[in-house]
Amino acid sequence: MNTIEREVDVLVIGGGTAGPMAAVKAKQADPSLKVLLLEKAHVKRSGAISMGMDGLNNAVVPGFATPEQYVREITAANDGIVNQKTILAYAQHSYPMIEELDRWGVKFEKDQTGDYAMRKVHHLGTYVLPMPEGHDIKKVLYRQLKKHRVEITNRLVATRLIVGADGRIAGTFAFDCRSGDFHVVRAKAVVLACGAAGRLGLPASGYLFGTYENPTNAGDGYSMAYHAGAELSGIECFQINPLIKDYNGPACAYVTGPFGGYTTNSRGERFIECDYWSGQMMQEFHNELSGGNGPVFLKLDHLAEETISAIETILHTNERPSRGRFHAGRGTDYRERMVEMHISEIGLCSGHSASGVWVDETAATTVPGLFSAGDMACVPHNYMLGAFVYGRFAGESAARHAQVHDHAVVDAAQVDTERTRVWAPLLRQAGLPPAQVEYKLRRMVNDYLQPPKVTRKMQLGLERFEAIHDDLNRLHAANPHELMRAMEVHAIRDCAEMAARASLYRTESRWGLYHARVDYPERNDAEWRVHVQLHKNTAGRMACFKRPLEPYVIDMDQHEQAAYQKLRIKSA
Amino acid sequence: MTFPTFALAQQRTSVPVRIDDEKCIADKGCTVCVDVCPLDVLAIDLTRGKAYMAFDECWYCMPCEKDCPTGAVQVDIPYLLR
Ligand code: SF4
Numbered sequence A: 001m002n003t004i005e006r007e008v009d010v011l012v013i014g015g016g017t018a019g020p021m022a023a024v025k026a027k028q029a030d031p032s033l034k035v036l037l038l039e040k041a042h043v044k045r046s047g048a049i050s051m052g053m054d055g056l057n058n059a060v061v062p063g064f065a066t067p068e069q070y071v072r073e074i075t076a077a078n079d080g081i082v083n084q085k086t087i088l089a090y091a092q093h094s095y096p097m098i099e100e101l102d103r104w105g106v107k108f109e110k111d112q113t114g115d116y117a118m119r120k121v122h123h124l125g126t127y128v129l130p131m132p133e134g135h136d137i138k139k140v141l142y143r144q145l146k147k148h149r150v151e152i153t154n155r156l157v158a159t160r161l162i163v164g165a166d167g168r169i170a171g172t173f174a175f176d177c178r179s180g181d182f183h184v185v186r187a188k189a190v191v192l193a194c195g196a197a198g199r200l201g202l203p204a205s206g207y208l209f210g211t212y213e214n215p216t217n218a219g220d221g222y223s224m225a226y227h228a229g230a231e232l233s234g235i236e237c238f239q240i241n242p243l244i245k246d247y248n249g250p251a252c253a254y255v256t257g258p259f260g261g262y263t264t265n266s267r268g269e270r271f272i273e274c275d276y277w278s279g280q281m282m283q284e285f286h287n288e289l290s291g292g293n294g295p296v297f298l299k300l301d302h303l304a305e306e307t308i309s310a311i312e313t314i315l316h317t318n319e320r321p322s323r324g325r326f327h328a329g330r331g332t333d334y335r336e337r338m339v340e341m342h343i344s345e346i347g348l349c350s351g352h353s354a355s356g357v358w359v360d361e362t363a364a365t366t367v368p369g370l371f372s373a374g375d376m377a378c379v380p381h382n383y384m385l386g387a388f389v390y391g392r393f394a395g396e397s398a399a400r401h402a403q404v405h406d407h408a409v410v411d412a413a414q415v416d417t418e419r420t421r422v423w424a425p426l427l428r429q430a431g432l433p434p435a436q437v438e439y440k441l442r443r444m445v446n447d448y449l450q451p452p453k454v455t456r457k458m459q460l461g462l463e464r465f466e467a468i469h470d471d472l473n474r475l476h477a478a479n480p481h482e483l484m485r486a487m488e489v490h491a492i493r494d495c496a497e498m499a500a501r502a503s504l505y506r507t508e509s510r511w512g513l514y515h516a517r518v519d520y521p522e523r524n525d526a527e528w529r530v531h532v533q534l535h536k537n538t539a540g541r542m543a544c545f546k547r548p549l550e551p552y553v554i555d556m557d558q559h560e561q562a563a564y565q566k567l568r569i570k571s572a
Numbered sequence B: 001m002t003f004p005t006f007a008l009a010q011q012r013t014s015v016p017v018r019i020d021d022e023k024c025i026a027d028k029g030c031t032v033c034v035d036v037c038p039l040d041v042l043a044i045d046l047t048r049g050k051a052y053m054a055f056d057e058c059w060y061c062m063p064c065e066k067d068c069p070t071g072a073v074q075v076d077i078p079y080l081l082r
C-alpha cells in the first residue's frame, strides 16, 4: 500500500448533491483554480439523490411565496431555533437556483402556460414543486462537472481533515477503499458535503444498510468537522421520519397529498392536519402508535385509477425505484390496501431537521477555510434545493478564500499519526469484524437514544459508547472494503456520542418527538431559546455550550409561531 | 498493548442482487454495475469473467440494474426487509 500526496486549491469532499454544485461554482468563480471533487463512491450515482428526486420540497417561487414568508414558515417549523439570516439567504437564492437547474436541463412540472406547477403541503405556504422526470438529476450535474473541468476522484474515503499549524484548514486524509492506498490531499480551502449521519440508529429490520438515508452517508462529515475543531449545532434535534414499515423509504404522504392521499390511523381516520415532516408531526404519529390507534397507514385506496397510476409512476421510478418491488412482494396494491407506515430509526440531518455543522450565510464553518453544505450543514429543513443553494455559497466562498490564502503549514507528525490509525485494522492479525461492532453500536443507539428521551438511559448509552470506543482499537479489516466499514464505525460512534451529549445538555423538550425529554416535558423558552453547540474543547473533550440566537431579521406574529404546535385534527 | 484474538465463524447470507451469467459481459471488459454502486458491494469474478455481489450491504437503490447495458442485474429487496 502506497502513500499518495497531491495539492489543489479547492477541495470538495462529497460528490452527491451540494458537492458537485460547490465544485462547479468554485470553477465558475475562478476557472484558474485547481478544484478537486473527492467522492467516496462514484460521482455518477452517489449521495441522497443517487437515483433522482421526485420534487422540490422548499421552492420559493415568486407568485406563490416570498422569501420572508418562507423564513417565517421554517422559523415556526423549527420552534424558533434558527439563524434566520441563513434561511433568508437560502430563500432569496432559491428561485435563481431553480432557473439555473432548469437551464441545465432539470425538468420541473409546469402548467399549460409554462409556469411552475406549485403544490401546497406545508402548514402555511406553498413550496412544493414536483419533478416527475427527476431521475435525470445526477446526469445533469455530471455534465456540468465535465463541462467545467472539475477533477474527480472516486472511491476515496476521507477520514480526517488536515488542520494547519495556524488553525486554518489544510486539506484531508483519505484512503482508497479498493487498494488501501493512503492519500494526503492538501488544499487552501475545503468544502465538506458528506451528507447526513444516516447509519446511526438501527432499522427495525436489523439490516444495517436498510436505512432511510443512503448508507454511504455514515456521518463521516460530522465526525471530520468535529475533529477539525468546528462547532456543530442542533445535534439534539434528531431526524426521525414517517416511513414505509420495513422498506424504510418515505411513504411520501406529501407527494401523494396533493393528489388526495393522506395519513390515517388503523380506523382509517386522519389524525394530523399537515403531512409536512416536522417533529410535532412525528410526535402525533408516535402518540397514535403508542396510544393504541396504530398502525398508521398511508391511504390511497379511495382515489381514482388514473390518479393512482400517476402516483405509482412518480413513486416507483424516481427517488426509490425498488418501492414497487417491495409492495409487490407483500401483495400491497394502492388500489386495495393502505400502506403500513412506521417511525424510522434516528439519524442526524439538517436537510430534514436541524442537526449539522454550524455555518453562516456564506456556508463558512467556525474553522478558517472550511465550508460546508447539504444535509450535514446546519440550515434547518434545507432539503435538496437548499443543498444546491448552499453548495453554491460554499463553492464561491471557498474560491474566494483560496484566491487570497496559501496552503497552510502542516506538521509531518500529523500525517504519520493518521496513516497509522487508518491502516491499523488492515495490519492487525485478528480482531473484531466491523459489521459486528457496528450492529452492537447501533442497537445501543436504538436502546438508549430513540425518543422519547430518558436521562438515565442516555447516561447509560454514553457509558456503552465509551466502552465501544475501546473496541475501535480491536477492529480488524480483511480487505480495504472492510477497512471502509471499520472507519465508518469510528464516525458512527462519534455521532452517537454527540447525539447523547447534546440531548442531555438541552434540559427541556422541543421539536416534538425529535427532542421529547421525559424528565423535562415542557418547552422552556426562558432558558433554552438558544442554539446548543457542540465542539471539541481545549482539553480535547466533547463539550456543549449555548449560543444565543441572532436577532430575527423577519418579524414573527404569535399565530404563525404557534402554527406547528397545533397539528392534531380537532376531532381525532 | 495486546488484545485477545477471536475465533471467526463464516456465516451464510442470501444476497439480494442476482447476475444473469448468460447476459453479463464482464469478460468483455464491462464494469458498469461495479462502478456505479454507491456501497461498492459488487465485484467481477476474474476467473469466470462475471459480476457478482461480494458483500451483503445493499441499499436496494438500483443503479446497478438500471445502468447495466445488457439487463443482467436483478435487484431484490434484501430478505430481512421483504
Ligand atoms: S453492468 Fe451488467 S454486463 Fe456489465 S459487468 Fe455488471 S452485470 Fe455484467
Ligand code: SF4
Pocket: B017, B036, B037, B038, B039, B040, B041, B042, B057, B058, B059, B060, B061, B062, B063, B064, B065, B075
Ligand atoms: S441496489 Fe444499489 S447498493 Fe445494491 S448492489 Fe445495486 S447499486 Fe449497489
